[in-house]
Amino acid sequence: MGDMNEPNHTAAVADPWPAPLATAPLDASVIIPGSKSLSNRYLILAALSADPVRIHGLLRSRDTDLMMNALRALGVTCQEDADDPTTVTVTPPPAGVFTGDTEVYCGLAGTVMRFVPPLVLFADGPVRFDGDEQAYARPMEPLLFGLKQLGAHIEYHGQEGCLPFTVTPPKRLGSADGKPIKIRVDSSSSSQFVSGLLLAASRIPDGVLLRHTGRTLPSLPHIRMTMEDINAAGGDVTMPERGRWLVQPRELNLPATVTVEPDLSNAAPFLGAALIAGGDVRVPNWPAHTTQPGGLLPSMLHKFGATITLDGEPFDEINDCEMFNDDFSGTLCVTGDGTIRGLGELDLSAAGEIAPSIAAIATLADGPSELVGIGHLRGHETNRLEALVTQIERVGAHAEELDNGIAIEPVADDELHGAVMETYADHRMATFAAMLGLRIPGIEIKDVQTTRKTIPDFTGMWTAMLAQHR
Numbered sequence: 001m002g003d004m005n006e007p008n009h010t011a012a013v014a015d016p017w018p019a020p021l022a023t024a025p026l027d028a029s030v031i032i033p034g035s036k037s038l039s040n041r042y043l044i045l046a047a048l049s050a051d052p053v054r055i056h057g058l059l060r061s062r063d064t065d066l067m068m069n070a071l072r073a074l075g076v077t078c079q080e081d082a083d084d085p086t087t088v089t090v091t092p093p094p095a096g097v098f099t100g101d102t103e104v105y106c107g108l109a110g111t112v113m114r115f116v117p118p119l120v121l122f123a124d125g126p127v128r129f130d131g132d133e134q135a136y137a138r139p140m141e142p143l144l145f146g147l148k149q150l151g152a153h154i155e156y157h158g159q160e161g162c163l164p165f166t167v168t169p170p171k172r173l174g175s176a177d178g179k180p181i182k183i184r185v186d187s188s189s190s191s192q193f194v195s196g197l198l199l200a201a202s203r204i205p206d207g208v209l210l211r212h213t214g215r216t217l218p219s220l221p222h223i224r225m226t227m228e229d230i231n232a233a234g235g236d237v238t239m240p241e242r243g244r245w246l247v248q249p250r251e252l253n254l255p256a257t258v259t260v261e262p263d264l265s266n267a268a269p270f271l272g273a274a275l276i277a278g279g280d281v282r283v284p285n286w287p288a289h290t291t292q293p294g295g296l297l298p299s300m301l302h303k304f305g306a307t308i309t310l311d312g313e314p315f316d317e318i319n320d321c322e323m324f325n326d327d328f329s330g331t332l333c334v335t336g337d338g339t340i341r342g343l344g345e346l347d348l349s350a351a352g353e354i355a356p357s358i359a360a361i362a363t364l365a366d367g368p369s370e371l372v373g374i375g376h377l378r379g380h381e382t383n384r385l386e387a388l389v390t391q392i393e394r395v396g397a398h399a400e401e402l403d404n405g406i407a408i409e410p411v412a413d414d415e416l417h418g419a420v421m422e423t424y425a426d427h428r429m430a431t432f433a434a435m436l437g438l439r440i441p442g443i444e445i446k447d448v449q450t451t452r453k454t455i456p457d458f459t460g461m462w463t464a465m466l467a468q469h470r
């Protein structure tokens, strides 16, 4: 898998990579690896648990390997099975005390840079955090402000409020009056600040009352995922009202074995391919009920004009469908006939990470779309709004940045043309370009291996999907 601490990977395929054109309607089944968000939450919660936890179906990619290396630096054991690297046993440090006087490398992983610093509250010394140079531009300050309110000391080694920095644990944790410590954090630039603080809060004596102070709050499903996972580990976290969370002090213990759902956001380029190329794309093990924001995909793809079924049953709103029980997972099938309807306005604030895939489909639609509620994408792996506009214009279609999103104006297919696409070290800009390449001849993608951030073998999976056609 290479050295995940290296900022860039050695490309195992041609660079730029000629994206394959779809020459016939698809008839493909695609196995999607484990969810990045669930994998990294389970790793953190296992590290905070009293007993060892065995995780099945763990995503093995740059972001999860960075997480395991971060935990190892803090004294956690992460042991993969010899015959299956996606099964990993996590053993917490003795007495739950993390090893300090060490360094953690975050790469460009939001989940590592926002979920690991709160663990230092329970460490026996300071921990220095660093990452890719591009990570220095990602928002960090609200999380660190939250840690300061819990008694930690923060020292910045570069620009104030950014990586790299050192977190020193407080001498004493907990409130002076036996009541939950009140902290206030502006999480409008990333839901991960709330998630990171909640994940650690159960271990704080007296608990925590966390209030979000910003006007907008992106990615609420990801915060609900955090809450559900903490509660599954024996925690007690509630959201008495939107933007306020109460975490009671609890010993955490994930079940002895947990299984990770497939990454539904990473399914988006593959399912979207059914609309762009026409035909059927099937994804097995699709959970009918999920906290992943990718659970919203079937209804979005339906709006674009796709026909959706789950285990052969017509889909309306899978999350509301009573015929599937909570644990049901089946094969999701997306069918397209080659036409794509423009969406008009679509609020993606709940699911910002799928915006690049939705933008690719919208670029090939028969009418305009406005993707809104995603101003915070300017602080993702790259400024995704600027990157999407630049790349959409590069192939001959039109797009414009809005205050809180992007407006896309498609053009006729014969006005679209090939180009060498930039990816900006952003996995989702690479998959976005591959989606356009299904219909636009001559698309080449720079540094396509940046997809390893969350998909171990994107080019292999993409090529295999295209080999299955009618």
Ligand SMILES: O=C(O)C1=C[C@@H](OP(=O)(O)O)[C@@H](O)[C@H](O)C1
Pocket (backbone or CB within 6 Å): 036, 037, 038, 110, 111, 189, 190, 191, 192, 195, 218, 219, 222, 352, 353, 376
């Ligand atoms: O908690 C998580 O696992 C994530 C939360 C979201 O972050 P933002 O709220 O910063 O968009 C999402 O975009 C990211 O890919 C994963």
Ligand SMILES: C=C(OP(=O)(O)O)C(=O)O
Pocket (backbone or CB within 6 Å): 108, 109, 110, 111, 353, 380, 381, 428, 454
């Ligand atoms: C925003 C994303 O990642 P991160 O976890 O690094 O924030 C993403 O995967 O789209």
